[in-house]
Amino acid sequence: MEAAASSNLPLPDAFVEFLKHNGIDPCIYNYNYNYNADFLPRYLRLKPGCEEQIETIEADIKCKLEKVEWLPNFYSLPPDIQIASSISYQKGKIYGIDAASGAAVSALNISTGDHVLDLCAAPGAKLCMIFELLGNSGSVTGVDVARHRLAACRTLVQKYSLGAHCRLFVANGSEFSLIPIRACSDFKSLKEDDFLYKEWKSRRPWKERKKAIKERETGSLALNQDPELIYYGQDSGVVGLSKTELFKTVSSHDMLQYGYDKVLVDAECTHDGSIKHIQKFENWGWTTLERRVLDAERTDELTVLQFRLLTNGFKLLKVGGNLVYSTCSLTYAQNEDIIEKFLSLNPCAELLEIDGSECWPCKSGRIPKTLRFDPLTSRTSGLFVAKLTKLPEQ
Numbered sequence: 033m034e035a036a037a038s039s040n041l042p043l044p045d046a047f048v049e050f051l052k053h054n055g056i057d058p059c060i061y062n063y064n065y066n067y068n069a070d071f072l073p074r075y076l077r078l079k080p081g082c083e084e085q086i087e088t089i090e091a092d093i094k095c096k097l098e099k100v101e102w103l104p105n106f107y108s109l110p111p112d113i114q115i116a117s118s119i120s121y122q123k124g125k126i127y128g129i130d131a132a133s134g135a136a137v138s139a140l141n142i143s144t145g146d147h148v149l150d151l152c153a154a155p156g157a158k159l160c161m162i163f164e165l166l167g168n169s170g171s172v173t174g175v176d177v178a179r180h181r182l183a184a185c186r187t188l189v190q191k192y193s194l195g196a197h198c199r200l201f202v203a204n205g206s207e208f209s210l211i212p213i214r215a216c217s218d219f220k221s222l223k224e225d226d227f228l229y230k231e232w233k234s235r236r237p238w239k240e241r242k243k244a245i246k247e248r249e250t251g252s253l254a255l256n257q258d259p260e261l262i263y264y265g266q267d268s269g270v271v272g273l274s275k276t277e278l279f280k281t282v283s284s285h286d287m288l289q290y291g292y293d294k295v296l297v298d299a300e301c302t303h304d305g306s307i308k309h310i311q312k313f314e315n316w317g318w319t320t321l322e323r324r325v326l327d328a329e330r331t332d333e334l335t336v337l338q339f340r341l342l343t344n345g346f347k348l349l350k351v352g353g354n355l356v357y358s359t360c361s362l363t364y365a366q367n368e369d370i371i372e373k374f375l376s377l378n379p380c381a382e383l384l385e386i387d388g389s390e391c392w393p394c395k396s397g398r399i400p401k402t403l404r405f406d407p408l409t410s411r412t413s414g415l416f417v418a419k420l421t422k423l424p425e426q
Contacts, residue, residue, distance in 0.1 A: 044318045050326055054363045055398075060407050060414075061310055072307065072407055073098075073108035075131045076115060077157075079192065080105060080164055082125045089120045102391050103134050105164075108411075124192040129157035132405035132415035135394075136298060136358040137161045139386045139419050146170045146293040147212035151205040151345045154181030156188040158298060163194035171268055173292070174200045175208050179262070186263045196265040203259035205297075206340035209281045209348070210259060211290050213269030227275045232264050284347065288425070291350035299338040301359035301366050302331060305414020307407055309360075331365065338370050346374070346381060346422065354384070355420045360413060362406060367416040368398040379426070384419045 043061055051058045076097075082089070083105075090097055095113045100106035108131070115121045115128065137158050142148060142165040153159050153174030162172050176182040179202045189195035201208065258279070264270035270278060282290055302325045303309040313321040324330065342357050349355050359366050375381055383401045393410045394403045397418070405415040 044321070046326055047318075047321060051362075056362050056406075057408060061307060072111060072411055072413075074111050074113065075100065075106055075108050075129060075134070075412070076126045077129050077134065077161060077164075078105045078107060079125050079127075085120075085125065089118075089125060092120045093118045093126075100131055102393065103131055103138065106131050106134055127157060127160060127188070127192065129161060130413045130415075132360075132394075132410060132412035132417075133158055133298075133358075134161060135389075135392060135403075135405065136356055136415060136417050137165070137296065138388070139356045139417055140294045140296060140354055141387060142166060142294055144169045148172045148294045148296070149212075149292040149345070149348055150174045150296045150298075151208065151341060151348075152176060152296075152298050152300060153185050153200070154178060156185035158296065159185055159198075160188055160192055160194055162296070163189065163192075163198065166197065169197070170293075171197045171199070171213055173210070173212065174198065175203050175205050175259070176200075177202070177204050179260070182262060189263075195263065196267040198263065198265045199261060199268045199270055200263040201259040201261055204257075206337065206344050208259060208344065210279065211282055211287070211348075212292055213273075213278075229264065229270045229273050229275070229278065231266065231271060287348065288351045288422075291348050291353065293350060293353045295345045295349050295353065295355040297341050297345040297355065297357045299341045299357065299359050299366075301334060301338070301361040302363070303360050305360040305362040305406065305416075307413070331363075335365055335370065338366055339373065342370060342374055343378075346378065346420065349422045351422050351424050353422055355422075357418045357420065359416050361416065362404065362414045364398060367404075367418075368402065371399055371402065371418050374420075380423045381420050382423055384421050386417065386419050 043058065048058050086097065093113060093115055095109050097107040097109055100108055115126060120126050142162060144167060146166060147170055148162050148166065150159050150162060150172065154176040159172065159174050166172065174182065174185055176185070182200055182202055186200055189198050199213070201210070304325050310321070338359065345355055357371065361367065371383070375383065383399070385401050386403060389403055392403070394405045395409055396402065397404050397416060402416065402418040405412045407414065
């Protein structure tokens with residue numbers, strides 16, 4: 033694969049054609065433009081309640097923060113500023129999250145008392161924002177197929193003292209079927225279970241640790257493997273439950289009433305909307321990009337997974353609830369095509385306008401009511417966002 037000479041971009045011809053086919057301006061990836069990977073700002077979210085400490089935080093990170101007017105509690109800063117070593121970061125007052133990702137969480141319209149499912153939770157920044165929007169109410173269930181990545185989520189929610197209403201499951205998001213904790217009292221166990229969950233401890237029995245090591249050595253989680261609960265907070269509702277009660281599943285009809293109020297499906301994708309991700313291929317080699325982004329067999333497998341994640345997330349949603357589907361890809365196949373196919377097969381699904389989005393610096397997707405963020409338009413990483421609700425069965 034040779035770089036495209038006519039466009040003066042350090043990109044292979046095949047990738048430029050791929051971008052044009054998807055209606056994407058290749059100039060987004062031109063590192064010499066003003067809006068490039070080194071110029072795009074970084075974003076951070078300020079923990080609610082820390083607004084009066086802005087000047088102290090700025091002194092700590094040695095940088096002036098610029099308020100993001102269209103997204104509450106978000107600030108931008110130059111991309112070369114490191115925050116990980118700052119006291120403010122270590123004390124949980126700030127954390128890094130792209131503004132486009134924050135918009136996807138905001139689109140859920142989380143309310144006090146909601147029970148929220150984050151079906152692809154790792155690496156955890158969006159999970160933290162969900163907790164902050166909920167406050168001291170409701171619950172959040174985080175799911176991810178990669179145990180080590182979900183363990184990073186656990187570290188985050190504990191670091192920021194956000195985990196009291198949290199439970200985290202290692203599970204395949206396209207197969208996960210557990211209801212919110214609120215419903216367990218309505219579905220009593222049919223048999224006694226000797227095992228009752230006590231206060232969560234980070235140190236697990238040797239047999240459990242040995243099993244986890246074996247699973248890591250044998251590869252990814254099997255589709256039919258039971259979810260593994262790797263964290264639960266004191267107020268998550270897990271403490272005092274039997275294992276049978278916790279892992280109780282319900283019928284699709286009961287899910288209409290007992291499902292989650294809000295579901296976020298930030299699906300695995302080719303990450304072609306991230307300039308910094310594409311920039312890595314200069315070091316990895318463009319043949320790696322061809323294999324990971326342009327290979328039809330791999331992208332077909334991804335779109336199948338994305339559709340399954342969306343389908344399962346919608347199944348777990350209660351009637352009247354909101355689901356947000358997002359990817360950091362800018363391709364039609366992983367975004368609009370998925371939504372169109374899903375709507376055609378699910379008469380109870382309705383696409384919604386995203387509240388407040390008229391003030392967001394983004395474009396409309398190919399389907400009305402869907403949104404696209406990109407570096408040129410939004411000065412953020414690329415992101416597609418669609419919001420759905422579940423209607424009552426006819």
